[in-house]
Amino acid sequence: MAGTISALYKSSNKESRYESNAATREPIWIKWTLVAIALTFFAIFLLLPLVVVLVEALSKGWSVYWETLVDSETLSAVWLTLTAATIAVPLNLIFGVMAAWAIAKFDFRGKYFLITLIDLPFSVSPVVAGLIYVLVFGAQGWFGPWLAEHDIKIIFTTTGIVLATIFVTFPFIARELIPLMQAQGKEEEEAAVVLGAKGWQVFWHITLPNVKWGLIYGVILCNARAMGEFGAVSVVSGHIRGLTNTLPLQVEILYNEYQFAAAFAVASLLALLALVTLGIKTWVEFQASKTMQSVSLEHEV
Amino acid sequence: MKKSSLHHVLPGFSLSMGYTLVYLSLIVLIPLSAVLIKTAHLTWEHFLSVVTAPRVMASYKLSFGASLLAGVINSIFGFILAWVLVRYRFPGRRIVDALIDLPFALPTAVAGIALTAIYSGHGWLGQYLEPLGFKIAFAPPGILIALIFIGLPFVVRTLQPILEDLEIELEEVSASLGARRWQTFFYVIFPIILPALLTGFALAFARAVGEYGSVIFIAGNIPMVSEITPLMIISKLEQYDYEGATAIALVMLVFSFILLLAINLLQAWAAKRTGRVR
Numbered sequence: 001m002a003g004t005i006s007a008l009y010k011s012s013n014k015e016s017r018y019e020s021n022a023a024t025r026e027p028i029w030i031k032w033t034l035v036a037i038a039l040t041f042f043a044i045f046l047l048l049p050l051v052v053v054l055v056e057a058l059s060k061g062w063s064v065y066w067e068t069l070v071d072s073e074t075l076s077a078v079w080l081t082l083t084a085a086t087i088a089v090p091l092n093l094i095f096g097v098m099a100a101w102a103i104a105k106f107d108f109r110g111k112y113f114l115i116t117l118i119d120l121p122f123s124v125s126p127v128v129a130g131l132i133y134v135l136v137f138g139a140q141g142w143f144g145p146w147l148a149e150h151d152i153k154i155i156f157t158t159t160g161i162v163l164a165t166i167f168v169t170f171p172f173i174a175r176e177l178i179p180l181m182q183a184q185g186k187e188e189e190e191a192a193v194v195l196g197a198k199g200w201q202v203f204w205h206i207t208l209p210n211v212k213w214g215l216i217y218g219v220i221l222c223n224a225r226a227m228g229e230f231g232a233v234s235v236v237s238g239h240i241r242g243l244t245n246t247l248p249l250q251v252e253i254l255y256n257e258y259q260f261a262a263a264f265a266v267a268s269l270l271a272l273l274a275l276v277t278l279g280i281k282t283w284v285e286f287q288a289s290k291t292m293q294s295v296s297l298e299h300e301v
Numbered sequence: 302m303k304k305s306s307l308h309h310v311l312p313g314f315s316l317s318m319g320y321t322l323v324y325l326s327l328i329v330l331i332p333l334s335a336v337l338i339k340t341a342h343l344t345w346e347h348f349l350s351v352v353t354a355p356r357v358m359a360s361y362k363l364s365f366g367a368s369l370l371a372g373v374i375n376s377i378f379g380f381i382l383a384w385v386l387v388r389y390r391f392p393g394r395r396i397v398d399a400l401i402d403l404p405f406a407l408p409t410a411v412a413g414i415a416l417t418a419i420y421s422g423h424g425w426l427g428q429y430l431e432p433l434g435f436k437i438a439f440a441p442p443g444i445l446i447a448l449i450f451i452g453l454p455f456v457v458r459t460l461q462p463i464l465e466d467l468e469i470e471l472e473e474v475s476a477s478l479g480a481r482r483w484q485t486f487f488y489v490i491f492p493i494i495l496p497a498l499l500t501g502f503a504l505a506f507a508r509a510v511g512e513y514g515s516v517i518f519i520a521g522n523i524p525m526v527s528e529i530t531p532l533m534i535i536s537k538l539e540q541y542d543y544e545g546a547t548a549i550a551l552v553m554l555v556f557s558f559i560l561l562l563a564i565n566l567l568q569a570w571a572a573k574r575t576g577r578v579r
Contacts, residue, residue: 023476038385049415102317125511127531135335199312228408230514248410267411274406
């Protein structure tokens with residue numbers, strides 16, 4: 001979600017204050033009824049699908065699992081997924097930093113309009129995201145004839161997959177950094193400039209350490225989406241086995257061929273990626289709130 | 302803050318702003334405008350006949366109906382989850398809190414095949430539900446389940462910070478003035494968090510309408526029964542009907558712009574009501 005780290009900086013820690021206060025306490029049976037409802041819903045709708053992936057992946061035993069993972073098609077899907085993420089995430093990171101710097105440190109007309117435009121890819125269906133690149137670069141598209149003349153292919157190649165991935169992960173880092181940098185103001189940077197620091201020194205020594213956790217947070221989420229995107233990539237990939245299949249597309253192919261154990265084996269890789277992502281995310285939130293507490297302590301002293 | 306200061310103290314405005322605008326235009330704005338321009342080649346009658354064809358109309362009904370229902374269910378249970386996570390201590394709370402974001406992190410295709418394995422006729426839960434007459438996978442209820450899965454974190458994560466920031470004193474005042482606990486909830490707490498609840502609902506709804514990956518595996522994709530709108534775009538593309546695909550895409554885009562606007566207004570309202578800065 002956008003601005004999670006910046007929200008963390010604002011909310012104070014009220015550990016279990018509610019339950020010891022008669023004014024904010026519900027009767028014990030209400031508490032446990034609500035907890036039971038919440039946990040049941042959580043278990044059925046969130047936990048069960050995760051468990052199913054891991055169990056089904058091993059339903060035909062470890063040997064089938066292992067064979068699927070070292071299959072050449074799986075490996076090339078891993079490679080393509082990593083390639084797409086390695087290109088898309090840094091590009092969106094540079095954009096996120098640039099956009100956050102312009103929006104948070106300067107005043108100009110139409111700022112909120114610009115933020116809304118940056119948010120656009122979040123509200124566009126992944127299928128439409130894929131379609132727009134087909135319209136621009138496909139054989140029938142704007143640049144189609146020109147590209148064909150120069151023998152350049154974008155749609156149904158890695159390039160198309162990378163472009164679609166960049167689009168769907170476009171706002172992640174910017175949306176994390178903008179509110180965080182806005183909340184921190186620009187006094188520290190201005191002081192540094194007045195004291196004679198160069199632009200990149202200001203950024204490197206002042207801004208970057210301040211937004212470190214928000215930045216890592218955005219990169220983690222951006223990466224998870226980049227590696228897991230299905231709809232947009234599916235439209236531009238052309239599903240050429242061993243060539244334009246990312247891991248999520250490989251899952252689909254195996255599943256549609258009724259190789260369920262293999263499909264779940266590949267899916268389990270992506271599920272592990274999701275768990276690692278959530279682990280790092282939780283750790284980053286913990287670090288950020290710790291930093292925040294030590295900062296507010298310093299202020300109190 | 303002072304306006305009109307042409308001379309900024311901080312460097313890098315033109316560079317960062319220029320880069321932002323160029324990258325935004327190249328990646329997002331120009332490709333998106335292709336939808337508009339491509340649709341402009343169609344005559345009005347042709348456009349209408351594509352976007353109101355019976356199969357497409359059935360897909361709107363299903364996509365919007367299922368997304369609305371999923372949004373409502375997520376608003377209710379997402380609210381209970383957020384409340385329980387903020388207010389109560391119980392074993393496993395931190396793990397539940399961390400896993401709420403699973404639908405954001407788990408690729409949609411993985412969610413799709415996992416849900417199918419749960420709810421199909423031979424599935425983990427499906428084998429008990431189908432004899433009772435509940436057919437979930439390969440029917441509209443399956444779509445609903447998938448949309449509940451992907452929308453849940455939007456509601457929980459929008460409500461959580463608002464609930465954490467609620468001033469405890471308000472509830473104390475309410476209690477000391479003689480309000481019962483349920484009165485405090487309905488007259489004090491609920492009005493404050495209502496805009497955030499609606500924001501979470503709208504975010505979940507917007508995501509659900511465009512969702513593709515988690516739905517297509519479980520939907521069964523039966524024409525007129527369980528085809529979602531994004532699938533209509535795909536099937537037009539597979540028949541090389543680019544104009545038809547683009548026309549439906551335009552309808553979806555217009556709708557998501559309206560939703561985006563509504564979400565922005567809701568967030569502004571939520572910010573006003575809770576005194577938080579956006």
